[in-house]
Amino acid sequence: MIPHQQRFRTIVVLAAVLVATAGCQSASQASRSATTPPTTTAPPTTTAPVALGNPWPQIGTAPAEHHAILLMGDSLMGGTALTLPPVLAAHGFDTTVYDAHVNGSGLLDPMNGYFARDYLALQLQAHPDVDTVIFEWAGVCDDVCSADALAYGSPDFFAAWQAAASELIHDARLHGLKVVWAISPPPPPDLNRDAPVEDWSSQAMRVFVTTLAAAYERNYPADFGVTTADWWQALSDTSGHWQKTLWYDNATHAVRAGDRVHLTEDGSTRTSTWTTAALATLYGR
Numbered sequence: 001m002i003p004h005q006q007r008f009r010t011i012v013v014l015a016a017v018l019v020a021t022a023g024c025q026s027a028s029q030a031s032r033s034a035t036t037p038p039t040t041t042a043p044p045t046t047t048a049p050v051a052l053g054n055p056w057p058q059i060g061t062a063p064a065e066h067h068a069i070l071l072m073g074d075s076l077m078g079g080t081a082l083t084l085p086p087v088l089a090a091h092g093f094d095t096t097v098y099d100a101h102v103n104g105s106g107l108l109d110p111m112n113g114y115f116a117r118d119y120l121a122l123q124l125q126a127h128p129d130v131d132t133v134i135f136e137w138a139g140v141c142d143d144v145c146s147a148d149a150l151a152y153g154s155p156d157f158f159a160a161w162q163a164a165a166s167e168l169i170h171d172a173r174l175h176g177l178k179v180v181w182a183i184s185p186p187p188p189p190d191l192n193r194d195a196p197v198e199d200w201s202s203q204a205m206r207v208f209v210t211t212l213a214a215a216y217e218r219n220y221p222a223d224f225g226v227t228t229a230d231w232w233q234a235l236s237d238t239s240g241h242w243q244k245t246l247w248y249d250n251a252t253h254a255v256r257a258g259d260r261v262h263l264t265e266d267g268s269t270r271t272s273t274w275t276t277a278a279l280a281t282l283y284g285r
Contacts (some may be wrong), residue, residue: 047134051237052244053253056273057230058278062092068129070098070177072120073136075102076231077262080136080271084282087272093279097217097240100125106140107164108150116168124175132282133172134229134275135165136182139209153197153209162216162223169224179226180278183217185235186212204244234265235269 032233045048064226081099088095100123102111111119124130139161165181172179187210190203210231219224237243244256255267263271 005098016244021158025147031071034256040167050247050252051239051241051243053243053248053270054233054236054238055248059091059273060284062094062280063283064263066097067096067132067279068096068097068127069279070123070127070133072116072133073101073142073182074105074138075262076135076138076271077134077182078103079268080182080231081190082251083265083268084272084275087269087276088163088279090117091276091280093276094187096129098123098130100280104140104142106142106143106144107137107161107168108145116164117171120168120171124165130177132178132180132279134180134182135168136184136186136231138184138212139206144145153205153212157209158212158216161213163169165220166224178282179224180229180275180282181189181217181220181224181226183229183232184214186210186214188242188244188256220245229271229275231271231274234274258280 008043045130069084071077071084078101080097081097081101085095085097088097100119102119103119105111107116109115114122120133140152141152141157143156144150150157165254169179169181187207189207214232220228232240235243237246237247244260245254249252253266254264255270257267258262
């Protein structure tokens with residue numbers, strides 16, 4: 001396993017170059033020395049009206065048994081939750097889905113007054129039938145980082161983030177849960193172009209943090225032994241770039257809402273389908 005500081009230095013240089021030049025290169029491109037790029041098919045030779053979306057993932061056989069799934073994350077998880085139950089059902093899954101996302105939350109910040117581990121424990125008390133949990137956070141750090149207790153985007157920030165992820169996965173497993181971690185999708189490159197780069201809330205810094213966080217998440221199967229759902233691949237084009245609209249199924253589909261961050265119904269269907277593929281893999285083991 002690559003030591004944390006060495007891995008951070010390797011990925012941070014590449015991610016910083018991506019932010020400076022393109023703003024939203026794929027997480028796989030931002031961390032070629034530490035992650036495996038997502039598998040995509042070559043674009044067709046015909047010219048599509050908009051950027052080509054990645055082909056739909058292969059979804060394995062649905063499990064015969066019922067599963068109760070808990071969702072924890074930010075507003076992107078909330079957007080996915082809108083279509084996940086029908087997408088699961090369409091592929092033959094018998095599930096109950098509990099949506100415990102908190103808009104604007106981050107892994108290090110309180111969620112409805114509770115830190116992630118305590119919030120998970122409360123949700124499991126409320127839903128004792130849960131046997132699977134899906135986590136996702138796109139790198140937001142509001143309360144902890146804005147108080148200058150932790151420099152946003154610093155090595156210490158990422159060390160704390162990875163430690164929190166490890167502890168949360170450990171807690172889930174102590175409860176006997178199966179775990180999926182969703183790889184955050186690419187952020188828009190130009191949402192707040194005028195904000196100073198040194199401002200933690202600037203879009204340049206958010207692009208940097210989300211890109212680097214996604215690179216770390218690609219290592220979670222090796223680092224933490226969890227299954228990942230690749231929302232980056234679900235919402236990016238075949239080159240791994242952020243797009244508001246994608247061309248697939250012989251039509252143009254808006255996958256991001258007007259604010260360029262949140263999901264449309266088509267975007268939600270994309271992340272839900274990649275999540276369903278991850279669950280099929282997990283349950284098939």
